Each structure stands twice: as C-alpha cells, then as structure tokens.
Amino acid sequence: MTTGEAAPAFREVAIDVSALARNVERAVAALPSDAPRIIDLGADAFGCGAQRVAPIAATHGCTHALVPRVTEVLALVAANASLTVVCADPLGDAAATELADAGVLIAHRSLAGAQNALSEGANPLAVVLDSGRGTPGITRGELSVLRSAASDAGSELLVVDPALVLGAAVFGLDAGDAPSLPLNEAEPVMTLWAPVVGLKSVGADEGVSYGYRYRTSDSTTLALVSLGYADGLDRAAGNTLDARVGNMTRTIAGRVAMDAFVLDVGADASVTVGDRVVVWGDARTGAPDIADAARRLGTHSAELATRLTARPRRSAVGEPS
Known part of the structure; x- marks a missing residue:
C-alpha cells in the first residue's frame, strides 16, 4: 500500500x-x-x-x-x-x-x-x-x-x-413500523464518508480482506478506505453495499474490517489518497442511498444511522433558514 x-x-x-x-x-x-x-x-x-x-x-x-x-x-x-x-x-x-x-x-x-x-x-x-x-x-x-x-x-x-x-x-430516515409522524418526500440529512488512505496495484485473482470472500477478476487497483465496523458500519456490508468515489460507484470488496474496507476501483481509475468515499448520502447527487443500503442489509435506515459510533466526527453543512 x-x-x-x-x-x-x-x-x-x-x-x-x-x-x-x-x-x-x-x-x-x-x-x-x-x-x-x-x-x-x-x-x-x-x-x-x-x-x-x-x-x-x-x-x-x-x-x-x-x-x-x-x-x-x-x-x-x-x-x-x-x-x-x-x-x-x-x-x-x-x-x-x-x-x-x-x-x-x-x-x-x-x-x-x-x-x-x-x-x-x-x-x-x-x-x-x-x-x-x-x-x-x-x-x-x-x-x-x-x-x-x-x-x-x-x-x-x-x-x-x-x-x-x-x-x-x-x-431523512425510515424506522420501519415504529410509530412516529410520517413525512412525505423528506430530504436526506446525513452523509457518511471517509477518505482513501491507501492504494495498491494487484493482479488477477488477488484475495481481498479476511477470508478472501472477494477476488479480483483482472489487474486492478485496490483502495483502502478508513471506515470499519468499529465505526458502526455493518460487517454484512462487504460484497453488498456500494460506495462512491469521484464519479464511480463500486461495491465494497470483501469483508469490512474493524477500521477499514476496500474498494476495487479498476486499473485505470484516477483515485488518489485522500479522496472522499461516500457510503451513503444524498442520492440526488449520485451518492448511495441509505434506504437502498438498508434494504440490501434487510433492515431500515434508522438502524444504520443510529448504530454509528462516536468515532466518526460529526459536522454540520449548510445553514438552517
């Protein structure tokens, strides 16, 4: 790396x-x-x-x-x-x-x-x-x-x-059948992201993360992203959830580790260390949707949001009117 x-x-x-x-x-x-x-x-x-x-x-x-x-x-x-x-x-x-x-x-x-x-x-x-x-x-x-x-x-x-x-x-979340006031077309509020902290060029059939549940199909670049299950990202996200870096969306490659996950970004991708990787955010901007992530994991989006730990920094963007 x-x-x-x-x-x-x-x-x-x-x-x-x-x-x-x-x-x-x-x-x-x-x-x-x-x-x-x-x-x-x-x-x-x-x-x-x-x-x-x-x-x-x-x-x-x-x-x-x-x-x-x-x-x-x-x-x-x-x-x-x-x-x-x-x-x-x-x-x-x-x-x-x-x-x-x-x-x-x-x-x-x-x-x-x-x-x-x-x-x-x-x-x-x-x-x-x-x-x-x-x-x-x-x-x-x-x-x-x-x-x-x-x-x-x-x-x-x-x-x-x-x-x-x-x-x-x-x-901007859904809590399944838990009682609360519904709101049609609520705007998304939360974006979860982390930076690329390492890049590695590998050949075909390279095993990725624990247990090698993902193997590369060709020569490619692997990007290490500093977000893991200790931050509240479900381990089941591996080989299941998408993340977006630049203008490309890729499925998380292999198992989510405690502090990081990996994306297979391709051999010719213009990804650099420090690039922002969005796990979920505003789908209107091309980011993965937390509701879609929840469906893939068999739950609702409120669970994904509330299980995030204190490790990811919370920040505010925009100004309330």
Whole structure:
C-alpha cells in the first residue's frame, strides 16, 4: 500500500442542517393544531447529534424533546437545550428525583403512576399513549380519566402520542413500523464518508480482506478506505453495499474490517489518497442511498444511522433558514 500525508485522519458524518430545518418545519406544519410539538432526540438524535439538532428544532416550531435514556437526557439538559426535555423511561426513585431536579418532565406510562404524580402536584403532568405495539402506555379510556383529574387539580396535561412525535422521517430516515409522524418526500440529512488512505496495484485473482470472500477478476487497483465496523458500519456490508468515489460507484470488496474496507476501483481509475468515499448520502447527487443500503442489509435506515459510533466526527453543512 502507498500512503500520503494528505489523507484526512478522520471519518465523518456530515449533517445537512438546512435540510433538517426544512424537514422539521414541514413536519410541524403537518401536526394537528392541538398536538404538542415533540421531537424524538433518542440515540443522540438518530446519530445526528442531539445538541446540534435541539436548537434547530426549537427554531422551527418544536417545544419538547423526547429522550429515552437518562444519560442522554442529562447531557441534553447540561447543554442548555432550548426545548423542554421529556423522559419516558421506566425509572427508579433516585433517577426520577435527579431528573425532576434538572427540570425534566417524566412521562408516565401507567394510570397509577400518572395518578400518583398528580397527587404529588405534578404540573404539567406528562403521559405516553399506548401505541398498540406491546409497550406500556396510557389507553384512550385512561386518558379520559386523567384529563378530568388534571383539570380538577389545575394541572396541564402533556400527552405524548407516539404517532404524532417527530421521529426518523425528519432526519431523512425510515424506522420501519415504529410509530412516529410520517413525512412525505423528506430530504436526506446525513452523509457518511471517509477518505482513501491507501492504494495498491494487484493482479488477477488477488484475495481481498479476511477470508478472501472477494477476488479480483483482472489487474486492478485496490483502495483502502478508513471506515470499519468499529465505526458502526455493518460487517454484512462487504460484497453488498456500494460506495462512491469521484464519479464511480463500486461495491465494497470483501469483508469490512474493524477500521477499514476496500474498494476495487479498476486499473485505470484516477483515485488518489485522500479522496472522499461516500457510503451513503444524498442520492440526488449520485451518492448511495441509505434506504437502498438498508434494504440490501434487510433492515431500515434508522438502524444504520443510529448504530454509528462516536468515532466518526460529526459536522454540520449548510445553514438552517
């Protein structure tokens, strides 16, 4: 392999904040007029970075952020997020006290829990509706009881309806049949890319990566790309997913390694060390589509985005309107 000092020493998840802002604005406009404006910022905002997303969401009409994990909740609060943070995790007393002291709303999933919170003076009282998918939640009948009780107590009632929460779609993703607010023709937000860090000229029948699951068919050039399964790229991507370098799209050659994968770019390709290799991004620009990648791997795009680790650097491109 040849190497060069020009190669960037990072992998990157680039977030198009302009596209994100437009998606949020359109989703908020599609909500019923009496629905709360809640955005799901779980899994670090679907891998996009909750602390970056929160002010954009607030600027474009959201008032609350739904965050399921206590550690993520406290990190968002510590960052002075411009949204009221709601946590719907089942909690122990210690965690509940810590969250309440931090100004976090605890959304209750049982009638008894909600009634107990109301008796202790909760205002507002937050509850999560039953989504019908086996997870705990307040039924429509129980909600009627709570509306009356909250009115009598002079407490505001915040109802988290999973079907009306801004979720994967505003990040340009699909979460399968998980309940969230749909958004037709959502703009892509995330681009995953890494640089070429090495090139090697080889002959025909050269084995590539572990187990030699790929062999070259002719003399060619192999490009080593600094993105691997430790960055969250599925090992099953080998011989399955495409990546784009320059004006060419190639299927990942052989198994994905911990820190890198290989592309067979051909003997005459004008690829150099440091060139940007896009694994998924905006299909309108010729980049591989994350939805297509998810189909090839038998999953949905939200899984691919949220499994990315902290190793790839997150960056913002564009300016929110």
